[in-house]
Amino acid sequence: MAERMAEEAGLNVLVIDRREHVAGNAFDHEDASGILIHRYGPHIFHTNSEDVFAYLSRFTDWRPYEHRVLAQVEEKQVPMPINRTTLNMIFGKSLSTDEEAEEFLAGMAEPRDEIRTSEDVVVSKVGQHLYEMFFRGYTRKQWGLDPSELDRSVTARVPTRVDTDDRYFGDKFQQMPANGYTAMFEKMLDHPRICILLDTDYKDVVGKIDYDRMVFTGPVDEYFDFRLGKLPYRSLQFRHEMVDQEQFQPVGVVNYPNEAVPYTRITEYKHLTGQVAPTTSITYEYPSAEGDPYYPIPRPENQELFREYDKLANAEENVLFVGRLATYRYYNMDQVVGQALATFRRAFVETKEA
Template sequence: MKKEYDYLIVGSGLFGSVFAHEATKRGKKCLVIDKRNHLGGNVYCENVEGINVHKYGAHIFHTNDETIWNYVNQFAKFNHYVNSPTALSKGKLYNLPFNMNTFYQLWGTKTPQEAHDKINKQIEEYGTNNPKNLEEQALSLVGKDIYEALIKEYTEKQWGRKTTELPAFIIKRLPVRFTFNNNYFNDKYQGIPVGGYNKIINGLLENIECKTNIDYFQNREHYDSIAHKTVFTGKIDEFFNFEHGMLEYRSLRFENEILDTDNFQGNAVVNYNDAEVPYTRIIEHKHFEFGNQKKTVITREYPENWTPEKEAYYPINDEKNQQIFNIYQKMAEKINNTIFGGRLAEYKYYDMHQIIGSALMHVKKEFKE
């Protein structure tokens, strides 16, 4: 039976937008729907005082994959922003990731050998060969001082649980550099799209029919009937009516403030490690694009327990949740007319370049290329 669309894409984040773009290039007719009042998912930017505000938290594009880098550069020029966050702990600022600047700030060490010796001595004293929780894992990787100043309280705020109650696998490794290099990512390509991420989304979805403020689940039967196939990027457990239980997430709350100053903190990202500070970081958005506006916009980021009416940001990939997801994944594999993709549908933490890569892989599979 002839239907109105070849593909219904539920969700206009990077996965849905890339798939819609590629399918349209191949002559397919797509409809993109999104329950929010804007397109772009979590990469959406809102212009405030001439500043591109990352509405759903800091998004810094970074990749080693030249193909992915060239792909996004079709839609926007990227600046040379390098992510170099700082962390405030007990009244003192530290550079991140852990590097020679951090070690000097902690101990006054000036050479790589001095720093090595300090860390190795603490690992020997406080570490264990078989870490059973995140605290033991961190102590075994970097020792007591780095753990207590820069990991413990921040991580407990982020996850809402004590580090002794968190699984060790959350930090399989910790980046430790014995150079004076504050570049958070090791990736060859890094930057922010000039003019914000909306440029990329608008480029991907150009000439594609899109509808916002549409909740797929409120009129599911209708939307399923108008397209031959569905690309679903929402929560996989919701797709299956929570038949085998509800998957868990961590959520975030953002508080924005416009300040009558041209420079609040001198950096795009400053982490607040201390437990008594309720937010994990402050983002000053203008620094992502080297702005010189007379005002500035800051965002305080508060981690929260997730409930169904909140946004789901981070999957909690512990054993219990993973077992539930595995059941849903097997159910999904049996449905021929639906493609599942993205952070929520795959119950997996993805960086932006990984989501784009996943979408392109699904395109190749779908069109047998």
């Protein structure tokens, strides 16, 4: 938003962030061993949008990277999302065609009359056994709720395949910024009309600044001082470690669905960055009820509360609410970029043309 307002609309922009760095949750930096790590957990860029990819390409070169994830189940590490290889490894099968795998999954599926929850989505597709093996424990850890209590959108994000494609995403563009996300955002903000104020809460300075319009990207309930109550979010805690070996795990991310394991996944960054080094760096990810807000919790009562806040937001003159927290939606990175570009066009281009 800042870059478009400065470059295309010719406006002077002040970017305020309460953290001590730019790039938000996508912030990455070199650790003591020189490995580029993601402070707030792995961010994997993927999109089918040519517009989003073209826009970001103005600010970075790319490194091709196809994300692969394994799940640790029953002493095995198997491809996730579930595919034909997963089924063969788990059940000792030799399914050799898509049709055989489809027939096998159809035999395990337990159709439900109505698909309302995350549990309904998975059980209707792959049955109770695979649901409990891969989804139930992971979801309970991640969200602090059983899948039967969560909107169907949560597990609908993870596909089930009958081929042997072991990529986590199937998007047209699957790349990582060649020099990292922070470098990309620094270049985006490197504009004579943009000033940056870090380590500052906007509420501490907003009364001292003359401005025409605000773009708010924090939690929408916080903007209104929680006057209708708090919107629930899940948070994350991270444990970063440097390991004195060349490789820790075979892929970038290994999931741990078992509820007995306190973390949900381990990330090894060299897979993401392509760096070569005698040591490696990893991050353990622990879901938490407390801490910075990361994930809006998709339940009907939360959406109802957000709709009330959204009415207040729409009534605010000269304030635009953009991003995952401000619009209480579980966006991927490319969706946030798309939302920001669309919001800019509506607010600054189309209104000017009209």
